[in-house]
Amino acid sequence: MRPYTFASVRSVGEALGQARDGSAYLAGGTTLVDLMKLEVVTPAHVVDITAVPLRGIRADATGLFIGATERMADVAGHDLVAGPYPMLAEALRQSASPQIRNMATIGGNLLQRTRCGYFRDPATACNKRSPGSGCPAVGGHNRSHAILGTSDACVATHPSDMAVALIALDARLSLRGTDGERTLRLADFYRLPGSTPHLENELRPGELITGVTVPALSWARTSVYLKVRDRQSYEFALCSAAVAVNVTNGVIGEARVAAGGVGAKPWRLPGVERALKGRPMRLQTFEAAVAHAADGARPLSHNAFKPALLCRTIIRALVHLAG
Template sequence: MRPYTYAAARSVGEALERAGDGSAYLAGGTTLVDLMKLEVVSPAHVVDITAVPLRGIRRGPRGLFIGAMERMADVAGHHLVAEPYPVVAEALRQSASPQIRNMATIGGNLLQRTRCGYFRDPATPCNRREPGSGCPAVDGHNRSHAILGTSDACVATHPSDLAVALTALDARLSLRGAGGERTLRLADFYRLPGGTPHLENELRPGELITGVTVPALPWARRSTYVKVRDRRSYEFALCSAAVAVHVKGGVIREARVAAGGVGTRPWRLPAVEEALRGRPMRTETFEAAVAHAADGARPLARNAFKPALLRRTIVRALVHLAG
């Protein structure tokens, strides 16, 4: 780990004042500290925001608000989350390990960096780490890599389970920086890699995520998160599906579907949603609706199984919701 300076902030304003070029915010530290130890990132200045009052889980006219400094474990078990939005609680409970969930924050989870082995190894080239150096994953070990939203410059998957669930529910981020406050749809927050994979999101220099708002969707009680991985704990998704449906009279009136483990960002699937609307809630409907789930996919040598796995994972989630 390289030398750095440290400061602690007790308010958002103080945090913004102490941040600058080459600085990083420290919350739970479950991602940042690891990357600093590996020297994948080497901020010159670290601003500790653990004492900044960005907490709270409350329901309001716009929906459910979750403060950015809330711990993952606390959010997963909260009655305003687990009952009205089970897809969010399930995504959190299937993330990382119990120890990490007790430390990691909601804001930090949404900003975690890819788990691509090439990105996390400073001895190898990586366009996300060093723009223009290349992407060895394209022709290398790419079983866990993305098939949707990729480019010749990067094929790394987005790691957050929570972000998939929140994307399906059309959640919005509250952001605060030197220029004031703003809100942004989570689906618009993450960038496709294109030719600039080192620019991962729309966060401005020194800006903080202060909270997340999930729209009021009474029917989101019928939702679930299915995660396919190589082991049951502390493993990232090969494929996942966040699904919520509104069913009336046995017919799907509304559907939200997003996928993880297959895209360079959480991947919303509007074509699948449209194919479900107005159709009966049964297996034949599900199997027909997922036919176009992997449209536009670019499988690599070692992950050509992912388009079929994506379709099966979505069907599995829908069958679960059908009971």
């Protein structure tokens, strides 16, 4: 790990005052510290924001608000989350390990970096880490990599489970920078790699995520997060699905569907949602609806199974909701 300076702050204003070129914010640290040890990221200045009052979980008629430094485990078990938004609670519970969930924060989870092995190895090329150096995953080991939203410059998969559920729920981020506050849909926050995979999101220099708002959605109680992975715990998704349906008299009125483990960012599937709407809640409907779920996919040498796995994962989630 390279030398760095360190500051601990107690307010958003102090945090923003410490931000500078080459600095990083530290909350739970479960991603940042790992990457600093590997020298994948090398901030010259680290700002500890654990004492900044960015906590709180509350709900009203407009929706659910979660502070950015709330711990993942606390959010997953909260009554305002587990009952009204089971897909979000399940996505959190299926993330990482109990030890990490007790430390990691909501804001940090949304900003975690890809788990691509090439990105995490400074001895190899990686366009995310060193723009223009190449993407060895394209022709290398790529079983866990993305098939949707990729480019010739990067095929890394977005790692967050929670972000998939939040994308399905159309969540918004509250952001605070030196030029004031703003809100942004999470769906608009993440960037596709294109020719600039090192630019992963729309966060401005020094800006902080201060909270997440999930719009009120009464029928989100009928939702599920299904994660397919190589082992049951402490493993990233090969494919996942966050699905919610509003069913009346056996007919789907509305649906929300998003996928993880397959996209360069959490992947909303509006085509599947439209195909479900107005159709009976049964297997034939599900099979027809997922027919185009993997449209535009670019499978690689080791992950050609993912388009089929994506369709089967969504169907399985819908079957679960159908009972």
